[in-house]
Amino acid sequence: MGQPYPPLRFTKSRRLVAGIRRRLTAAAGALALAGGLVALGPQASAAGLTQVSGFGSNPGNLSMYAYVPDALPAGAPLVVALHGCTQSASDYYAHSGWPTFADRYGFALVLPQTSSANNANSCFNWFEPGDSARGQGEALSIRQMVDKAVAQYGSDTRRVYITGLSAGAGMTANMLAAYPDVFAGGSIASGPPAFCANSVSTAYTCMYSPPDRSPAQWGALVRSAAPAGTASWPRVAIWQGTADTTVRPANATELRDQWTDVWGIGQTPSRTRSLSGGTTLSEYDDASGRPAVQVYSLSGMAHGLAVDPGSGPDQCGSTGTYYLDTICSSYHTARFWGLDGAGQEPAPGSLPAPAGLAVASVTDTTASLRWDAVPGAVSYEIHRGGTKVGGASSTAYTDTGLAPGTAYGYTVAAVDASGAAGPVSAAVTATTTGYTPTCHTASNYDHTVAGRAYKSGGLTYATGSGQAMGLWNTFTTHTLEQTAPGHYVVADSGCPA
Numbered sequence: 001m002g003q004p005y006p007p008l009r010f011t012k013s014r015r016l017v018a019g020i021r022r023r024l025t026a027a028a029g030a031l032a033l034a035g036g037l038v039a040l041g042p043q044a045s046a047a048g049l050t051q052v053s054g055f056g057s058n059p060g061n062l063s064m065y066a067y068v069p070d071a072l073p074a075g076a077p078l079v080v081a082l083h084g085c086t087q088s089a090s091d092y093y094a095h096s097g098w099p100t101f102a103d104r105y106g107f108a109l110v111l112p113q114t115s116s117a118n119n120a121n122s123c124f125n126w127f128e129p130g131d132s133a134r135g136q137g138e139a140l141s142i143r144q145m146v147d148k149a150v151a152q153y154g155s156d157t158r159r160v161y162i163t164g165l166s167a168g169a170g171m172t173a174n175m176l177a178a179y180p181d182v183f184a185g186g187s188i189a190s191g192p193p194a195f196c197a198n199s200v201s202t203a204y205t206c207m208y209s210p211p212d213r214s215p216a217q218w219g220a221l222v223r224s225a226a227p228a229g230t231a232s233w234p235r236v237a238i239w240q241g242t243a244d245t246t247v248r249p250a251n252a253t254e255l256r257d258q259w260t261d262v263w264g265i266g267q268t269p270s271r272t273r274s275l276s277g278g279t280t281l282s283e284y285d286d287a288s289g290r291p292a293v294q295v296y297s298l299s300g301m302a303h304g305l306a307v308d309p310g311s312g313p314d315q316c317g318s319t320g321t322y323y324l325d326t327i328c329s330s331y332h333t334a335r336f337w338g339l340d341g342a343g344q345e346p347a348p349g350s351l352p353a354p355a356g357l358a359v360a361s362v363t364d365t366t367a368s369l370r371w372d373a374v375p376g377a378v379s380y381e382i383h384r385g386g387t388k389v390g391g392a393s394s395t396a397y398t399d400t401g402l403a404p405g406t407a408y409g410y411t412v413a414a415v416d417a418s419g420a421a422g423p424v425s426a427a428v429t430a431t432t433t434g435y436t437p438t439c440h441t442a443s444n445y446d447h448t449v450a451g452r453a454y455k456s457g458g459l460t461y462a463t464g465s466g467q468a469m470g471l472w473n474t475f476t477t478h479t480l481e482q483t484a485p486g487h488y489v490v491a492d493s494g495c496p497a
Contacts, residue, residue, distance in 0.1 A: 049093050049111070052152070056144030060137040063113040064145045065089040066153075069103050074154030074353050075423020077107040077339055079161050080146065082168030084305075084322060085123035089113040092165070095323040097307055097316025097330040105339045108153045112142050126170030127203035130454025130463055132195070134178035134225065135486050137454075142175060146182060147409060151426045154353060157386040157411050158424065161234075161337050163187035163330075165305045165322070166247060170196075170203075173255070176234050177222040181385040187333040189239040189305050190247045193254045195221040198448060199455055199472075207247050210254045218254060219261030232387065233262050237294045237333050241301030241324070249297075256295050260284050263292045277301075277308065277327030294336055301326050351377055351414040351422035359430040360396070364404040367430035369412070370396045374422075377414035381421050385409055405435025406485055439495035440488075441479040444472050452480050452488050462488045 052064040079102070083092040089111035093099060102109045116122050124131075124138055131137030142162075149155050162183050164172035169191020176186040177194040196206035205211070223230070236259045240252035260267050269282040270291070278299035286292040298306055306329040307317030316328040334340060356372035369382065373395050382390045382397045385408065390397060402408060408431075411424035440452055444460040447453040453460050453469060460469040462480055464487030470476045481491040 048099065049090055052145075052148060055148035056141070058141045058144065060131060060139070060141035061115075061118055062138055062141040062145075063089070063115070064148065065093070065111045065113060066149065067093060067099050067102060067109040067111070068153055069106060069108075072106060072108060072153060073423075075156045076153070077105075077159035077161065077337075078110065078146065078149050078153070078155035079107055079163065079339075080110045080112065080142065082112060082124060082142075082162070082164030082171055084164075084166035084168050085119075085121045087122070087165075087322075091320075092168075095307065095318050095320045096165075096305060097328055098163075100316045101330055101334045101339065105334060105341065107159075107339060108149055108155055110145050110149050112145055114138065123167040124164075124171040126167055126174055126192075127197040127199060127206075128454060129198050129448050129451050132171060132174040132178070133451040134227070136451060136463060138171065139175060139178055140486075142171075143179060143182065147427055147429070150411070150424075154423065154426060156423050157182075157383055157427065159184055159337075160386065161185045161187075161339075163189070163333060164191065165189045166191060166303065169247075174225070176236060177225040180226050180230050180233050181387045183234045185235040185237075185337045187237040187239065187329070187336075188255060189329060190241065190244055190303055191255075192247065192251050193218055193221070193258045195225055196251075196254075206251070209248065210251050212250075213254065213257075215257035215261035215267060218258035222258060222262045227385075233259075233292075235290075235292050235336070237296065237336050239296045239298070239306060239329050239333075241298045241303065241306075243300050244303045246303040252295055252297065256282075256284070256293060259293045265292060269295075275327060275332070276314075277306065279306075279327050281332075291336065296327075296329070296332070298326050305329060351416050351420075353423045354380065354395075354412045354414055354425045357410070357412050357425045357428050359410075359428055362430050362432050364432055364434035365402050366398055366400050367402060367408060367410070367432060368396065368398045369410055369428070369430070371412050371425065374414035376416060378417050379415045381413045381415060383411045383413070383424060386411075391415075399430075402432050404432050407431045435484055437496065438482045439479055439491060440482070441477065443474045444469055444476045444478065445474045447478065447480060448472060452482070462490055465489045 049067050052066050055064050114124050132139050162172050169188045173188050173194040192206040197203040238252050238255045270285040272282045280297045282295045283291040284293040304322035304324040306326045307323050308315045308328040309318050314331050316330050319325050354371045354374050360368040360370045380392045409427050409429050411427050413421040413424045415421045448455050453462050455472045460472045467490045469478050479491045480488040481495045482488050
């Protein structure tokens with residue numbers, strides 16, 4: 001990939017300081033990262049790759065690109081693919097092999113793109129709490145791209161997957177933890193465990209010498225990032241070269257520990273087998289006997305994404321900087337997710353997706369939906385955030401017990417007489433009324449870890465309002481009032497809540 005993780009993040013509103021720090025970061029990155037500085041790849045413009053605008057508020061300042069095979073039917077899966085540092089969406093599109101399988105297996109492909117305006121080396125800011133936590137920054141921008149793709153291409157919200165390389169892998173791990181209700185599976189190529197770092201310095205620690213935490217400690221980071229009460233987790237593939245000196249192989253072990261703990265399974269493989277390209281695959285089954293976690297260890301491979309150019313059915317991609325000729329990782333990942341039609345996810349029923357889904361009304365704690373009837377449907381499934389929350393025998397449904405002042409995404413699927421649910425509808429968003437402010441008194445460090453604040457240049461700023469809070473440490477304490485979802489203000493003089 002491009003420069004793997006040189007990662008100073010520049011707050012977008014501080015352009016003058018950013019210009020100075022960008023030059024310093026580039027110099028530091030050249031010393032710290034293996035392989036030297038690689039020129040930024042071209043902006044996404046490859047044939048078949050289209051830029052998509054208007055996908056939401058885009059708080060992370062990202063660009064959305066998509067590749068959609070001709071005549072793709074509604075209800076097809078969706079794959080989100082994140083490039084590495086100094087790369088672009090078009091670079092990843094051209095080398096990774098994912099378009100080949102989008103054509104072969106039939107799914108939409110979304111490629112988010114960051115830029116030097118966000119990070120000096122165009123890395124996704126996986127190590128910044130304000131960019132990687134649920135509902136914030138770049139993470140929220142990627143989530144909004146998923147919603148846009150579902151609405152525009154009719155993608156099945158039950159079959160949305162995410163993959164990434166290096167810095168893109170770091171963001172992938174965080175997205176899987178923060179949005180387990182959105183992603184059915186993920187693939188982390190040469191990346192660190194979810195929420196391993198919360199600053200530039202800890203990012204380098206994770207890359208070169210990840211903390212040797214217990215599986216339970218790693219798993220706790222995922223559980224704390226996910227919505228309360230989450231009980232269903234994505235299936236995760238981990239790809240790691242044994243000769244990687246940029247993201248050390250120990251990261252794969254810690255990732256294995258993290259996701260097997262989340263699934264409640266042990267760290268002893270259910271089976272191990274050899275694949276081409278010097279690859280050893282270890283699989284860890286869930287209680288039903290299906291692989292929940294896979295670890296691909298590539299003997300002698302350095303830092304990069306595994307590709308295997310050629311015309312064979314299990315070959316893909318093209319070589320380049322950080323695209324290494326070993327084995328086609330995209331092929332094996334697609335099969336692990338069941339995108340080939342023979343794998344893990346059940347095929348949807350034969351009824352079409354309901355049309356006309358709309359929000360009829362909302363209160364502080366409820367959202368009422370309505371949609372058009374589907375001929376032949378005996379009932380309907382209602383999904384909130386990709387998870388089934390109820391059923392209805394008519395074309396209306398009211399979801400209850402919601403939080404005030406919060407946005408919820410909904411889709412609906414028709415169920416036939418055999419009990420099979422068809423593809424889901426286009427998504428709609430319902431935002432409940434009202435909001436109950438809450439107050440939080442803690443150190444700047446703890447505020448940042450909790451996502452109520454973010455760190456930039458050793459200083460701390462309140463999430464949402466951007467108010468300055470002083471040094472990022474455990475000795476400076478402030479009270480923050482949450483006045484709206486994802487928005488905090490300093491309330492040291494007294495918190496009304």
